[in-house]
Amino acid sequence: MTASAAAAPQRRGTELPEPVRVAELAALLGAELQGDGQQPVRRLAPLASADAESITFATGPRYAAQLAQSTAACVIIPPALQEAASHRPARLVTADPYACYARLTQWWAVQLRPRVQAGVHPSASVAEGVRLGEGVCIGAQAVVEAGAVIGAGAQIGPLCHVGAGVEVGEHTRLAPQVVLMPGTRVGARCLLHSGVVVGADGFGFAPGAEGWVKIEQLGGVWIGDDVEIGANTCIDRGALDDTVIDSGVKLDNLIQIAHNVQIGAHTAMAGCAAVAGSTRIGSRCTIGGAANIVGHLTIADGVHVSAASLVMSSLTRPGHYTGVYPLEEHADWERNAATLRRLHGLRERLRNLEKKTRP
């Protein structure tokens, strides 16, 4: 066992102040209640650690054995697991337990999190003429520059910088230390995590006799509705036109989106991915962690790129694409990688042999 398994006395992060009856959750989630609707639950936990005060979930048959041993008060399950869960006091049966669990986390978060107070913190710097919608909250030490427009119910976290003329849509939330440079427009119900930088200059220079000549980046950034952007992710402003992040896009942490990139609706990108300048990515794509897409490409809708793969040319058909060197023990890698450097030569030798043995 590694030390880490024992080290952290897990906080009971999901504990409600008051338990909730399972029947109430069934109604809320539109799931079929089986067993005792009066069963109280107090915590939301993974299947492996859910106890007699917890509600949990199992998405399919591969969890049947684990489910059989569970002592959870209530489980969210698909119809196929009714048998395996029948020993639990209460069950919520639904066609899509994972989406049902997702909606339950949203209800749970509302119970646990302190309600945000509308208003401008006295330490914030808000310029004259900023337009603040109803119920807006501006956190401590935040800076909102002239001409910014903040939609109703939006939250600007502590230490954020909202540049001159920036538009932030209704109910959009900026975690602490987000930077929105001038020329940025963020839609409604977005969530931007700490350290996000939107609208820094794209990387544009012309070669000149004395060194690089700066190409000023005169475009902006257009972000749709319901977009989530992970911590320390960067989205550069366009050179002349805007960089575009369409509605429903989900970006993880430490992602780089270069100038004039367009990302289609509901595309999701995992952490440390990067997209170079002017590439257009379709909708409902998934881009794996640390994957890279070079510039000036077009990626079709419904493309899935594996983690750590490099996309070097346009992908015109949906599909699953991969390009990674398989991991090996180092000594094996040394031998194989050395041979790889001669691969073209090996192919020539093989061809020669084939000629020789041809009758």
Add this chain to the structure above:
Amino acid sequence: MTASAAAAPQRRGTELPEPVRVAELAALLGAELQGDGQQPVRRLAPLASADAESITFATGPRYAAQLAQSTAACVIIPPALQEAASHRPARLVTADPYACYARLTQWWAVQLRPRVQAGVHPSASVAEGVRLGEGVCIGAQAVVEAGAVIGAGAQIGPLCHVGAGVEVGEHTRLAPQVVLMPGTRVGARCLLHSGVVVGADGFGFAPGAEGWVKIEQLGGVWIGDDVEIGANTCIDRGALDDTVIDSGVKLDNLIQIAHNVQIGAHTAMAGCAAVAGSTRIGSRCTIGGAANIVGHLTIADGVHVSAASLVMSSLTRPGHYTGVYPLEEHADWERNAATLRRLHGLRERLRNLEKKTRP
């Protein structure tokens, strides 16, 4: 068509308050004017979307067809495209249209951007004894520690932290939320984007019986003139000597520069690249996005490393170097990658066959 193409009603980001006559731009740029010098232009746009109020540019023959269909008011072109552009009302002819366009963006930016007001924002924290040059601007909530020296015309953005004794050169600009730790020296006319961290500790630990022993990082960071550093890029302080970024270097976003690295003049690195400790990179190199260079290497002047490639040994000659696994459909990759793990064995088998068939 992907959703993204239609989603964003492009702002007219480059629209001047008043149109400008083409003759004025020709004089400014030192380009040869052809056609009507009195032609007004109002926007700067890419060739594909430039309209009858726009100036645009085309760098070479591959744009001839697109140029033939353009309705732009004015185009910046090389001599070879004079024929193809002759139907436009005005043309600016120059040997290097891309550099000419770059200089035009600089003029354009000056027209569009609000002039920065010199002075210290009342919410900033500026320690006693800080030396501020003429025309310095310190943004809201910024923190400037004791002994810092800020050159004339420099701009310290809102929420920046300038550590004790840090030197910032004349006309250097820090975007919001830049951190310069003590021991940092930044030259003149640099531009550091939001989230840049200069002078955090290099990653240095000695193995000890009880775990890692911290090696305090006592060096600093020396940054030359005309350097640009992209958002959320990190440049660590040296262990004993300084980390050095020479003049004219351009670093994109989310780059990692480890302790005691030296980067030669006018080298450019694209986003997410990383250089490990004590490596020296020559001048006028280009390092592709997400490329990695391991520690303690020497890279010659004029080396070009492709995106996502790993440099594992010193490169003593200029040239173009690549090391990436080519992208494939996943099923093909699975077959080929499995075979790659046996590549050395295949070579042995080939050798045996060659012996056998030798007469």
Add this chain to the structure above:
Amino acid sequence: MTASAAAAPQRRGTELPEPVRVAELAALLGAELQGDGQQPVRRLAPLASADAESITFATGPRYAAQLAQSTAACVIIPPALQEAASHRPARLVTADPYACYARLTQWWAVQLRPRVQAGVHPSASVAEGVRLGEGVCIGAQAVVEAGAVIGAGAQIGPLCHVGAGVEVGEHTRLAPQVVLMPGTRVGARCLLHSGVVVGADGFGFAPGAEGWVKIEQLGGVWIGDDVEIGANTCIDRGALDDTVIDSGVKLDNLIQIAHNVQIGAHTAMAGCAAVAGSTRIGSRCTIGGAANIVGHLTIADGVHVSAASLVMSSLTRPGHYTGVYPLEEHADWERNAATLRRLHGLRERLRNLEKKTRP
């Protein structure tokens, strides 16, 4: 010679206000003093640049030649280098010169760095009911939310955000602009560099008919003692349980740690590495720069992963693992990579040839 070598007039970053006698350092470090204990030293320098006022170190025989030419006042050496160092005025002999040097840097840092003043900067925003231990320092423009608990001697840097209820252990230091979101617990004697974001939401969404359904991240982050976290590194909060970083872990810059990851004690990860969700990494592992580990894996204690390698399956045995495409001149790469796409076919052809030539 590259321009960078000449560009930076190195500051004398390690110069003490007053020289120190070598005998004092020998006592402090528990090293055997040879030569003149009264020898003064003023700077701590690498072997290559140490002069007659400097102390330096050499870890083993490979430095013998360089040591022979050194003019350093004092060298820290292993017994095997006593001969080679005998011409220097003073020598400190120890079984582990690198760890001895590490401890010396710690003493040196104490001499050079200004003592931090305890107290809360007047520009900081500290909520009611925050518990501050003795000697705590809260920097300018910092924000500390309700219910936070800051241990004795801890330092919260300028412009940091410490969320509601966050716990920061004794003598832990946050550099400027660190964000700790609610649900974060940091142990004692940790060091978090600028731009670190702890406790942003993990990347969790369920697919739904209308797009992605947010899975609220209800867990937190548990960080042990003596952990160091590099600039702009992100550690996401858990979905239900906590993300766990065990004591003694060292993380470099720009690292991504996803939700519910567990990292065992004394594991070190170099810059730009990333670990996807729910992976457990053992103790005393080393993960190379830009290496990636996919989600839901288990990595044994004592595993070493090379830079830029992708770990795609669990590693149950300690060892050194690598998976990177070797760098080549671009033209060679083009030939070999094209052949790699047909590797499985080559293997088939080889097999056919072997059949043919079988007697």
